[in-house]
Amino acid sequence: MSTALDAPGTAEGERPEPAPRLRSRHLLSVGDLNREEILLILDSAEAMKEVGTRRIKKVPTLRGATVVNLFLEPSTRTRTSFEIAEKRLSADTLNIAGGTSSLLKGETLVDTARTLEAMAPDMVVLRHSASGACHLLAGVCDARVINAGDGMHEHPTQALLDAFTIREHKPRFEGLKVAIVGDLLHSRVLRSNILLLTELGAKVWVCGPRTLMLPGVERFGVRATTSLDDAVADADVVMLLRVQEERMHGHFFPSRREYFTTFGLTAERLRRARPDVIVMHPGPMNRGVEVASDVADGPVSVILEQVANGVAVRMAVLYLLAGFETNEGTA
């Protein structure tokens, strides 16, 4: 990571150059992306965002391509976001949801993948409750695989859209203090964001109850604390994570009210942050648990921008991955 970029008065021309291409034909983990590839995706997303402002919000780029959205875990916003992105690029889309699939009838993911393969999709967008499901799928099918969230592992496009949103508000990532607060243990959004933000040079703090702390998280180059005030102090960005009660088998905190008292973000507690702080949340929000409503709906909140940017970032990923060879497993 170049420290010269932190120097004041750095000329515009010295901005780091984006990579000319992605190295992998799949998007499985943020860990596979280097800084230049991340910049390529974010720059491409800027162009894609303009498409969404047109009267005809559609371009012919992926005409003739088939994209399967295989969502084997409940999801509304990620699935609709991918679907809009695919439609805006003119791809043919097919949705297979958990409730309607043969997986309920006992078919394994690999068998489902082989069945899909017979329909020759160009890309598969997979959401699965098991960490590593996307890697498994990429190993057995010819289509390009995009990870739309696998278990407690990763959610790469969420981290990319978060970075895109931050970049629209902050001039640079280097030295930016980003506090990520909430259910750290169960969060794939956290894992992807840590990998991405540290690669871009941000200083990341994570904060949550001891019972929901990620063991060994400091090894990723982040600061961990159980004090919300310490995490929020002088923060440029406060990113809240949803308390994922559906993934909690056991008691992690006494009550939602108590969680809110200790870790809920209120306007009062946000005063310790920088005056130009932005507040983010990957959704869906638990109002009155992770965040007070007046903060979530207030002027510092960019939560709805995140949703809008998600479509542009996913269009960019679909476009960039489409540039690779499709068939016959030579890649």
Add this chain to the structure above:
Amino acid sequence: MEAEGIRRALVRIAHEIVERNRGVGGVALVGIRRRGVPLAQRLARSLFEITGRDVPTGSLDITLYRDDLMRQAVGPQPVLRRTEIPFSIDDRRILLVDDVLYTGRTIRAALDALIDFGRPRSIQLVVMVDRGHRELPIKADYVGRNVPTAARQSVQVKLAEEDGVDEVAIEDVAEEGGSVPAAGGGAP
């Protein structure tokens, strides 16, 4: 063709635009990225000097409309750039500006892209160099210079805004491939 030649050609084209459209009322310029954009901006300045009126100017990236994206099985995707057309093109006379006219495929893509933005009254094509070898029925309305070339040659319009210098360079490209232009470069 040197800097002075490019300058004179642009001034001449500006006069032709004014004559043919009887002024610049309802006229707008759209430059195709990358080198059509600075050319469009220079034309806007010339048109202002001639008529005293500002002509709205936008830029168009045609990448998402290319006809080879899903065909070229191998190779990276061309880099996307922003399209900025900050005015309605409905009922306007649009002057589409590019540096080199070659196969015509870029212009085909640009026409499709423009139509998605609205319904212009007309679209006219301005190019600095027409090098021939058309693969589609497309013809320029205003041409800086006609340059007869062989398919194996490459024609590059260099502009100060992008390249630090104004000139038109014609070079012999090393064999191989022949009619397939390099992805992302010049004029596919």
